[in-house]
Amino acid sequence: MDDRTTTVGELTALVEGFVSEREWEPFHDAKNLSASIAIEAAELMEHFQWVRSEDLGAIREDSEKMAEIREEVADVAAYLLSFSHWMGIDLSSALEDKMKKNALKYPVEKFKGRYE
Numbered sequence: 001m002d003d004r005t006t007t008v009g010e011l012t013a014l015v016e017g018f019v020s021e022r023e024w025e026p027f028h029d030a031k032n033l034s035a036s037i038a039i040e041a042a043e044l045m046e047h048f049q050w051v052r053s054e055d056l057g058a059i060r061e062d063s064e065k066m067a068e069i070r071e072e073v074a075d076v077a078a079y080l081l082s083f084s085h086w087m088g089i090d091l092s093s094a095l096e097d098k099m100k101k102n103a104l105k106y107p108v109e110k111f112k113g114r115y116e
Contacts, residue, residue, distance in 0.1 A: 008092050019082065026085045033083040040079055042073035 001010070019028055028037050047069050051059065084091045 007036060008081070011077070012085050012091075015078045015081045016085060018078075028082055028086060030087055033079055036079040037083060038078060040072060040075040044069065044076060046095065047072065 001014075019025060037060070047059070047065065048056070081091070083089075084094070
């Protein structure tokens with residue numbers, strides 16, 4: 001699988017298959033899944049805690065750290081896919097709608113090259 005050829009639907013099916021095989025559906029409700037997203041996101045953030053901005057590039061060159069970060073990213077994605085599936089949210093259309101809303105809120109001519 002890779003990002004260029006794998007659909008969100010395929011990723012969701014991968015995660016849901018894993019959950020189903022273990023009969024974890026009773027535990028995968030909106031409350032537990034949303035908490036799991038936050039917990040895994042915090043574990044991702046932990047890899048960058050106390051790292052100075054000028055040292056961030058070195059992390060990408062450290063294969064051990066990148067492997068750990070990659071796993072945390074996968075955990076966040078798995079829980080997000082499960083949450084979206086459970087809530088009946090089409091993740092692709094939700095993201096598209098949000099980006100359209102953001103484009104109106106942050107017009108290019110006003111925010112290009114600026115974060116404020």
